[in-house]
Amino acid sequence: MGIKWKLLLIVSLPITAMVVMLFVALWSFRTIDSKVDEVNSIHMDRATMIDADRDAYQAQAAASSALKATTSESLNGFLKSSDENLQQTWDRIAGPAKNFPSNMKSVFEEFKQNYSKWKQTNERIFKLTAETLDANIQRNEAEARALASFGGMRDVIDNLGEMINQELNTSDLGIERRLILEEALSVVLNADRDAYQAYVAQLLITRSSDIEIVKGLADSFHENVSQTNERINKGCELVGYQANVLKTEFNTLFSSWKDASSNTVDLTRDNIQKNIEKNQLMAASEIRFEEMRGTIDNLGEMEVAHVEANLANLEDIINNTIMLYLIIAIIFVLISIVVTLLFATRVARDMKKSADVATTLSQGDFSVQLNVNRNDEIGTLATAFSEMIENLKRIVHDIQDATTTVATGSQELASSSETLSAGATEQASAVEEVSSAMEEMSGSIGQNTHSANQTEEIARKTAEDGRKGGQAVHKTVTSMTQIAEKISIIEEIARQTNLLALNAAIEAARAGEHGKGFAVVAAEVRKLAEKSGEAANEISELSRASVEVAKQAGDMLEKIVPNIEQTSELIQEISTASNEQNTGANEINRALQQLDNVVQANAGSSEDASTASQLSAKAMQLERTISFFKLGKTDSQEYAHPLTSKVEVVPSQPQALEDDSSFERF
Numbered sequence: 001m002g003i004k005w006k007l008l009l010i011v012s013l014p015i016t017a018m019v020v021m022l023f024v025a026l027w028s029f030r031t032i033d034s035k036v037d038e039v040n041s042i043h044m045d046r047a048t049m050i051d052a053d054r055d056a057y058q059a060q061a062a063a064s065s066a067l068k069a070t071t072s073e074s075l076n077g078f079l080k081s082s083d084e085n086l087q088q089t090w091d092r093i094a095g096p097a098k099n100f101p102s103n104m105k106s107v108f109e110e111f112k113q114n115y116s117k118w119k120q121t122n123e124r125i126f127k128l129t130a131e132t133l134d135a136n137i138q139r140n141e142a143e144a145r146a147l148a149s150f151g152g153m154r155d156v157i158d159n160l161g162e163m164i165n166q167e168l169n170t171s172d173l174g175i176e177r178r179l180i181l182e183e184a185l186s187v188v189l190n191a192d193r194d195a196y197q198a199y200v201a202q203l204l205i206t207r208s209s210d211i212e213i214v215k216g217l218a219d220s221f222h223e224n225v226s227q228t229n230e231r232i233n234k235g236c237e238l239v240g241y242q243a244n245v246l247k248t249e250f251n252t253l254f255s256s257w258k259d260a261s262s263n264t265v266d267l268t269r270d271n272i273q274k275n276i277e278k279n280q281l282m283a284a285s286e287i288r289f290e291e292m293r294g295t296i297d298n299l300g301e302m303e304v305a306h307v308e309a310n311l312a313n314l315e316d317i318i319n320n321t322i323m324l325y326l327i328i329a330i331i332f333v334l335i336s337i338v339v340t341l342l343f344a345t346r347v348a349r350d351m352k353k354s355a356d357v358a359t360t361l362s363q364g365d366f367s368v369q370l371n372v373n374r375n376d377e378i379g380t381l382a383t384a385f386s387e388m389i390e391n392l393k394r395i396v397h398d399i400q401d402a403t404t405t406v407a408t409g410s411q412e413l414a415s416s417s418e419t420l421s422a423g424a425t426e427q428a429s430a431v432e433e434v435s436s437a438m439e440e441m442s443g444s445i446g447q448n449t450h451s452a453n454q455t456e457e458i459a460r461k462t463a464e465d466g467r468k469g470g471q472a473v474h475k476t477v478t479s480m481t482q483i484a485e486k487i488s489i490i491e492e493i494a495r496q497t498n499l500l501a502l503n504a505a506i507e508a509a510r511a512g513e514h515g516k517g518f519a520v521v522a523a524e525v526r527k528l529a530e531k532s533g534e535a536a537n538e539i540s541e542l543s544r545a546s547v548e549v550a551k552q553a554g555d556m557l558e559k560i561v562p563n564i565e566q567t568s569e570l571i572q573e574i575s576t577a578s579n580e581q582n583t584g585a586n587e588i589n590r591a592l593q594q595l596d597n598v599v600q601a602n603a604g605s606s607e608d609a610s611t612a613s614q615l616s617a618k619a620m621q622l623e624r625t626i627s628f629f630k631l632g633k634t635d636s637q638e639y640a641h642p643l644t645s646k647v648e649v650v651p652s653q654p655q656a657l658e659d660d661s662s663f664e665r666f
Contacts, residue, residue, distance in 0.1 A: 020328055024324055024328065028317065028321035028324075031317055045095075045099060045303060046096075046300060046304070046307075048092045048095060048096055049092060049093060049096060049296060049299060049303070050300070051088075051092050052088070052089045052091075052092035052093050052296060053293065053296050053297075055085040055086075055088040055089040055092065056089045056289065056292065056293060056296070058081065058085040059081070059082045059085035059086045059089060059122065060122075060285070060286075060289050062078045062081040062082035062085065063078070063082055063122045063125050063126065063282070064282065065078050066078040066079065066126055067125070067129060067278060067282065072130075075126075075129060075130060078126075079126050079130075082122060086119055086122070089115070090115060093111060093115075093296065093299070096303075100299075101306060103302065104299060104302050104303075104306070107295060107298050107299055107302060108295075108299065110295050111292065111295035111296065111299065114288060114291045114292035114294075115292050117288045117291075118285060118289050118291075118292050121281055121284055121285040121288055122285055124281055125278060125281050128274050128277060128278045128281070131274060132278070138263070138267055142260045142267065143202075143260070143264045145260035146202065146257055146260035146261040146263075146264055149253050149254075149256040149260060150195070150199055150261075152253045153195065153250060153253040153254055153257050154192070156249050156250040156253060157188060157191065157195070157232065157250070159246055160188055160232070160235060160236065160239070160246050160250070161185065161192070163242065163246070164181050164184055164185045164188065164235075164239060165185070167181055167242075168181050168182070168185070180238050181238070181239070183238060184235040184238035185235075187231045187234050187235040187238065188231070188232065188235040190227075190231050191227070191228050191230075191232045191235065194224040194225075194227040194228040195224070195228045197220070197224045198220075198221050198224035198225045198228060198261065199261075201218075201220045201221035201224065202221055202261050202264055202265060204217050205217045205264075205265050205268050205269070206268050214268065214269050214272055215269070218265050218269060221265055222262075225261065225262075228254070229251075229254055229258075232247075232254070233247065233250075233251075488540065490532065493532075494530070494532040494533035497525065497526075497528075497532070498526055498530060498533065500525075501522045501523070502522075502526060504519075504521075505519050505522040505523060505526070508522060
């Protein structure tokens, strides 16, 4: 530490005391303000927790109301209200939980567990409610299908009974057949009764809420359904083949009724079990809700205790701040006295040592050393005396080394220049070989361009021929269509001729003997008319087939022509690209020839550039070494010419390529 800073230290101690006391005051004010903010935050958290309690009540009320929902819309409304209030309950407890002290963390963990159980229970309640509501809707739909199928099935049973009664009322019915029919009628009537009993069991199941009663009715339902099917099929077998149609119709309706009725019974039975589970879950939800609310109340009471503790802590901070002011003032007064006495004693002793060494140096004795172990200006002065002699010795040694290095570098310079010249000659030879290869490649590119132009002309001519062929095909299609129209006229003429020949034959028959010859002619005319009609039909079919083939050919030509035209365009693009490549190859060839000239011209300049660069570096090193001396303003300076600027080396500039601005790069 310097003398100036030590003096400033002594002067700044009282100021520092004041600054420290100011910072202490600011710290205390900030601490007090922080405590006040913390108390306000706790009050806000307390209010938020009260809102969370209200949200929990609303969520519980939504779950309770959902049990009475009769439509999906009302259930979704209760579910939305429950989800919103559940989330708000969690947010309004989890938010303040970030500021909870350690003693409230365990209570908050207990709240999380109770909240999770309560939430899961309510979610299960809503899930079961949705399932039962959907099941009720499905049950009503199944019940409607069952009722429709039951009516149709009952009509079939009635028809079967009427069929049996009608046959029993026949007077010539045998005894054995009558006994069979009476047994069949009895079986059918019992089946009808079983069907009604199954239907009644189904209705009672849908209106019952006792699981045991529902189980008994379900057993009765399935038994009567099975008996209905067995007895109707048995009755149809007793009646015989006359009842096969009714049997088939009955089995179809019975299958539909059985499926719908069984679905109704199963859904109702499952709903009863789920309703019991819902009620049990609702009771459990109430218990878990109360447990969760108990933890919320505990957290609220602990927040109040936390506020009271913070207020007591605030009073302690104020008292401690006043005590700290007094302690700081006493400490800084004692430190100021001790530092002033120590500093005055050490400065006087070290200043005397420095004066003695300065007297010895004025007599020319540089072997003296100043042993002062200080980190201030006096210690820096003693170190500077010792370093000055060592630096002078090192500078002379550096100058000798630099001179030797310059001599050695000059000898190596000649050898390096010869190597560089040989490399430049080899480079020029390589450039000539590349130029020859580029000329051959240019010739190949020109040949490709010529071939591409010929191919383009062929493709263009092929496209034109294809287009003309397409027009000819279209004209052919038109002509064939007209031919088909004319043939249809011929067909009509042949048909009319056939009719006329038939009329002539009729007239000839009426004429008797006088009309026989005319009848023979009419028959021949009719045969010719029939053959003409058949030939016209065949020609018409061939014409239609030819038109289809011609249309297909025309369509194919229309598709081929654009492809040929596109091929021509691509070949033209290839030709253009080949021309550009040929031009670029020629330019590259010219550039390589110029590069060869430049390489040969620059080979000689490399030696001078290398030598001047190395000598410049050594000269700059000597300049930095000599610049260590600071002579000040003396009379001898006007005769001195020290090396004060860097040697500027301007190597020979490589020759630029001719027409470089016009060279096209690929």
